[in-house]
Amino acid sequence: MRLSQSCVGAAESAALCRVIEHGYLGMGTESIAFEAALADFLGVPAEHVAAVATGTAALHLACQAVCPRGSAVLVPSLTYVAAFQAITAAGCQPVPCEVLPHTCTLNYHDAAQRLAALRAHKASPPVSAIMPMTYAGNPYELDSLHHFAAQHGLRVLTDAAHAFGSKHKHRLVGSFGDITCFSFDGIKNITCGEGGAVVCSSAQDCQRIRTARQLGVQGDSAARAAGKRILDPEVDEQGWRYHLSNLHAAVGLVQLARLLPEFAPKRKALAARYCQNLQDVPHCSLLHSHEQDDIVPHIFALRIVAQQPALRDSLRQALAAAGIESGIHYKPCHLLARFGKGTPALPVTEMLYSQLISLPLHPNLSLEDIDQVCTILKTVLLRAR
Template sequence: MIQVARPLLGKAELDSVDRVLKTGWLGMGDKVFQFETKLKEMFKRKHAICVNTGTTALHLALDAIGLKKGDEVIVPSFTFVATVQPIVMCGGIPRFCDIRTEDLNMDVRHAGKLISKKTKAIIPVHYGGAPCNMSEILKLAKKHRLRVIEDAAHAFGSRYNGRLIGSFGDITCFSFDPIKTITCGEGGAILLDDRGLSETVTKKRMLGIDKDTWSRYKHKRSWFYEVHMKGYRYHMGNMNAAIGIAQLAKFKKFAKKRKQIAKFYDDKLSNLGAVRIIKRNYSSITPFNYTILAEERDRLMEFLNGKGIITAINYIPNHLQPFFKRNKASLPNTESVYEKILSIPLHAALRLRDAEFVAETIKDFYRKKI
């Protein structure tokens, strides 16, 4: 079977986890802080706070900006449900915006039309690793005094106007789940410059416990801590950070491979009438997935599956989900893209000859009109 996505792990990850196991310190500790330092250096950000998933990174970010019951957040419908549930977890209301068919990213003009007195934030999602139009989004947010929380789960290593996604803007959330460009097993991170917000996020990830009071008293009363706010048990553990550190060292290699495969698919599939490829500039984009818009998508998916090629639909629009039906929206681009979208295998462990087999099998399907 050729997987649509999977991690590439090796001896470095095994050794790194082995060392943690031997210390016996499995919770949050030195490995997490080392990983945070590396992320801060890479993204030239003042603060990097590691958590246990990308979903909890988004939840903490929304909670820390004070999102509360009845507040609205503008978010594309065309994203994984993990972008949307954190809004609901805070009591907020997702206002779904449409996408542009060129890059499948947020249509900023439509986002602007959704702003109301209740709007508190915008969550742009850099779909597939392609950056959203951040200058327009930040301009819109500034005009209406909104927070911008980037869902950069797909965009680790992608650049916007020459700058790494995560190195600028308001708040950026990454995911390091098993199929992301780099993985921690499970994990996430919040990158930001605002000191006050960073302190709030840091407390909230550990049940609202104030680490500063703990360190102030640790020599006198090592058991002492103070709780200042509502919090969650969302911190990253040392084993996950150890995997992340080993993966980060391989990031350039992973990015190169992902770009190579994406360019290869571009070459092979661009002249196929029944398939539309999404053009991306791989000198600045590290692709998370490779999506095509395919005629007879469902039958193609079945055909590929029969040949041992696993594909995926990323994503079922959230406004069509039963749970979000009350957040009514009419999103023509999202709905037309959903009819045809298909993610074909792309990951750092994929061999070029497997990618060739994938492309040839797609061509076969249309040649034979099966």
């Protein structure tokens, strides 16, 4: 049983064939249509959305657009390394922060302390932004975090790779706030195969991002939207080849239409079944996100809290022996050689790294599959009591 999986079929194949028959595979009408469909879904103006090649590209472009080179960005260490690499690719410095144990989302009180410490020292880089991550699809405290950022003059670049379709206080993630970055890689809530998007609260930021995604060629996005090419290019900023192709966008358009009728209810039902099965099982500590109907869960992560430090790993072995994949989201970035090798220490994050386990979650699974995973979990955990 796979931990995660693309959920694609005949409709996606037909869309790909249509693009191939039409003959233009690069960025063009499908890419523009996908951008417009995303804007429509989120209820934001079309000129506030930039569809891009990957979620990592979205984060990189967002940082480059609003964080001066040499500035620092507050970011949870418990995230995918894409976030840290995107920050350094933009010439900035990631400042790893703690997360909250019950949600695994950024602890902004911890971020506030790190911000104060940095600002107290003249030699420290200026802090320009904060990059919360919607762990498992949970936009927990995003509004308070924006409030905190506004008070301290920080931009908010939300890494919403896990949260496409999730809502915070009845508003879709991406429909409010400063800048939101999505990933549409193969296993996300919707996929383009590979893809991503940046959603900006200002058309001006979005324009810069659209230009930077087209190698910095001014007006190239608008020209392609009109089916034209720029023959006399002008470039005055660093850009990248980060556009979304027609092929990928065509898959994304089909997937977007499937999110609300198929994927979101399925993911919610599977996560609810896990919660039902595991709520009273010893050593299982469920995350807060699992209780919320507004969340489209991207992963199902929980904590194994026990005296025996090896229990989480024995559990993973028992699942593997039954042919069931499990995962750990994530190895904290501050433990990686490139990003500090464990300095400074982040005790909560390091504790979570030893406790977290992610169980299979994708729309191809059935409720019976979830019961099978839970039976193994219960057997191992009840034995360990």
